[in-house]
Amino acid sequence: MDASSAFQDTLPLSSDALLAQLDEWGLSYRLHTHIPLRTVEDAKGVEGQFMVPGENTLRLKNLYLRDKKKRNYLVTLEQSREIDLKALGAELGIGNLSFGSADRLFQNLGIRPGAVSPLAMINGVENNVKFFMDEAAQQADVINMHPLVNDRTVVLVREDLMAFFDKIGCEVTWLP
Template structure:
């Protein structure tokens, strides 16, 4: 069973990571979330769950307005051939979330390291990064260095690369 948002927040607390979470109506798109800009400071994320020709999976976390060239991004992330979006079933299996709630925090559910997480270097220039805490009915603000520490605590080694144009 995937972790719940409460279990995620408890895990962060166990790591000594302080976060701030704001609840709100469900947000399904970047456009939906932009209505909160005055209320939640920091870098806001957009996430792409991708797979390559060898069925390897990648979670790309970029700034909400970043443009990612799906025709060439495989060369940047080390994918085998062009990438496509991963199926919702795999998203649920590996990250424990559904489309519309994809988040870097989902990596906590990838206990078998099936997904490579890649963070955009432009996003990582923000001191605070905002992401859904496994539900699109809330936004959790976390420090940049704490996000990296969280990802490593899940057994993943995050890549920080230039993903956006």
């Protein structure tokens, strides 16, 4: 199975159910469908269709990480930001970090590789995943992210993304 919406019914929470929840909470978004995007490079090929002139848009890359104590982290960064996992672990005071496996990603965030997104914290909160986000998000008008599948992108205004985190009880730790 891949991370596209064709297999969303095999997820703990489907993309359709997530979008219905956003609607129920009154959080507005623009939904785009596209070819499956597995990497930042793939996303760069289609992101032009999501852009609105004059809108300060944050495009993301997301890392599912674990430390030696088997604690889980979702780190969301501006897509062009360079990252050194050793330095990040030291900066956060959590030691060495490594990428989590596909099985653990599914178990803890309820998604498959290629669909990693801050919206997966709807599952991650109950599994004690700690969430870190690039402070660049605090200046963005809108933020592009996958709604648990990689052939859709939602564009959320920053305030609605923060309201989403409040609704699910997700604490955001900002990365400078």
